[in-house]
Amino acid sequence: MILIHCPACEGTYHLLSNGTFQCLTCDRQITTRDISLDGQETWAVDPAACLGYVTDPAASLTDMDDAIEEYASAPDRETRRLALAHFQAALTAYTEARENGLAQPRRYTGKEIRRAINDAADLINEKLNLDEPESDIVNLCVNASITLMENPKASFEQVVTQNYGITVEEIMSWWDWGYE
Numbered sequence: 001m002i003l004i005h006c007p008a009c010e011g012t013y014h015l016l017s018n019g020t021f022q023c024l025t026c027d028r029q030i031t032t033r034d035i036s037l038d039g040q041e042t043w044a045v046d047p048a049a050c051l052g053y054v055t056d057p058a059a060s061l062t063d064m065d066d067a068i069e070e071y072a073s074a075p076d077r078e079t080r081r082l083a084l085a086h087f088q089a090a091l092t093a094y095t096e097a098r099e100n101g102l103a104q105p106r107r108y109t110g111k112e113i114r115r116a117i118n119d120a121a122d123l124i125n126e127k128l129n130l131d132e133p134e135s136d137i138v139n140l141c142v143n144a145s146i147t148l149m150e151n152p153k154a155s156f157e158q159v160v161t162q163n164y165g166i167t168v169e170e171i172m173s174w175w176d177w178g179y180e
């Protein structure tokens with residue numbers, strides 16, 4: 001973990017019981033909102049309650065995935081060696097983040113996402129007294145979400161043809177639906 005230093009006196013920050021951080025040298029106080037880091041980094045508190053930052057564990061997991069792909073497709077020994085080094089660096093960063101109190105990032109499978117979207121639609125359809133056009137919209141959202149999860153660039157037309165086997169004009173004719 002890299003410690004964050006006070007801009008006024010270069011001191012380090014210590015976590016207080018109210019959740020803010022205090023410079024050990026000049027007593028200046030900050031909150032986590034005052035910490036600006038780049039996207040791959042996230043703040044953490046080490047076992048001695050000092051404030052610092054580490055690589056975001058979610059970014060390290062993605063790095064390990066990339067290293068596995070590099071290893072699997074490596075054309076020679078040297079590339080495999082580099083892929084192993086890449087994996088090891090990501091694993092070290094991941095372990096460091098976990099040792100400094102960051103939670104294991106949650107990763108969702110396609111199956112879990114599909115189930116959550118379908119269950120959400122079932123809940124809404126069961127609990128609200130929806131008319132048929134509204135129900136059709138909820139179901140269209142479910143189908144569009146799942147299609148976009150699998151193909152983020154899918155168009156409305158693709159959503160309609162893949163899920164209903166009909167044209168956009170046909171789905172517009174179900175109800176008084178406009179389309180731009």
Ligand SMILES: [Zn+2]
Binds near residue numbers: 008
């Ligand atoms: Zn200070």
